[in-house]
Amino acid sequence: MxxxxxxxxxxxxxxxxxxxxxxxxxxxxxxxxxxxxxxxxxxxxxxxxxxxxxxxxxxxxxxxxxxxxxxxSRTNIPMTYAEEIQKLGYILGKRDEADEFINFYEGFLNSIVEKVDDIPEDDKPKVYSEYSSYAIGSKDEYPVTLAGGKCIFAGLPSGDVDPEAVATSNPDVIVCIVADEADARAAGDTATLVEARTEMMGRPMLQNVAAVTNEEVYVITSPFWPYLPHSGCRHFIGVGYLAKWFHPELFGDLDPEAIHQEYLTEFQGLDYDLNEQGAFVYPPLDES
Missing domain, CATH: 3.40.50 (Rossmann fold)
Known part of the structure; x- marks a missing residue:
């Protein structure tokens, strides 16, 4: 209890x-x-x-x-996530349930990794990701790389946004991460996400950046991103969305929303219908 x-x-x-x-x-x-x-x-x-x-x-x-x-217990670090789940399962006397979830979690990520491994390096998009007013660096190498992208600030610490550095790097894709009560919103209530995307695409220094000119600017909420205070257990679903955005043809059959629904229903035991509730990404996949 x-x-x-x-x-x-x-x-x-x-x-x-x-x-x-x-x-x-x-x-x-x-x-x-x-x-x-x-x-x-x-x-x-x-x-x-x-x-x-x-x-x-x-x-x-x-x-x-x-x-x-x-x-x-820290469950917002992908590299130790499965180990943490195993430990929690042991402590709470739910080892079988923990193993079942880990199989689900690793199976989904492995289905992405198997395809990404065959992508030539030159075909991987350069990606800039930003949370609040911070350009996220080395910590983003995990989700971006796993999904088949290349983080433009790989190996560097997170820090204040330098618009000139972003423009010079000319990313193919921009991912805006926003802290939002995504679970509490009605499905389709994307006003906050639209605002974040509009602000990013309207920045003067980014007008000639490939991601902006090609409208490859996406918004994802913090539950789907690792390392952040409100993230953690659902970061693997975020990787699914990144894969769809980075390589839409290769991952045409991938359905992150279906995986999310299975997670909520089977592993969280929630009566939560994503067709009616929740706004987690923008644009929606059917509009991307």
Whole structure:
């Protein structure tokens, strides 16, 4: 039984309707109320290892001093994601379920990798990806490379956007990542995503960039992107959308939305119909 959650999870009623009455332990992972957690006296606390507001080390020390078991779990890093799921399955006594999900997860990604491996390097598009006002660098090599693209800032750290550097690199594709309550929106409610795309395509320095002139500018919401605070378990679905955008002919039969629906229904146990709810990417695949 879950006895405490941060407000962000409690308020995600479209995704976690059963948690509406659970006690709040803070506004977000940035500001955990340690005293409240101790008062709830849970058997175990799962915590993100970068709880910046109080500091993970201080939080863990206080909880362990109160006799509470703490497990730091980070599920927004693709390279260790399957291992984290295995560990969680073991801790929660759900090893079979964890293995079933890992098979689903790895099977989907492998179906993409098998095709990408045969793409000549010259046929892979140069990709620029941006989150908020930051140009994302080396961390984006994973989703972009996996989907058959080449990150223009590969090997570099994320940082403030340098419009001239982007223009000089002349990306073939631009991916805008936006933090949005995508799950809570009605299907087709893409106003926020349209705004992000319009802003990107209207930047003066990018008017001669291939991605803009060819309208290869796409918007994806943060649940589908790894490493970000609100990302994690669904990053593999984002890779599917990237593959469709980068190589539409090669991945003509790939259906990321169907994979997303299967994930929600089979592995999250949600009564959530993507035909009626959720706006995660723009343009929609049938308009791309």
């Amino acid at each position: 879950i006895v405490g959650l941060t407000d962000g999870t409690i308020q995600s009623t479209s995704y976690f309707p059963e948690f509406g009455d659970v006690t709040s332990i803070g506004s977000s992972f940035d500001s955990i109320d340690v005293e409240m957690v101790v008062m709830l006296n849970p058997d175990i606390v799962f915590i993100h290892p970068t709880t910046r507001g109080v500091g993970t080390t201080q939080v863990v020390k206080k909880l362990e001093a109160a006799g509470i078991t703490v497990y730091c």
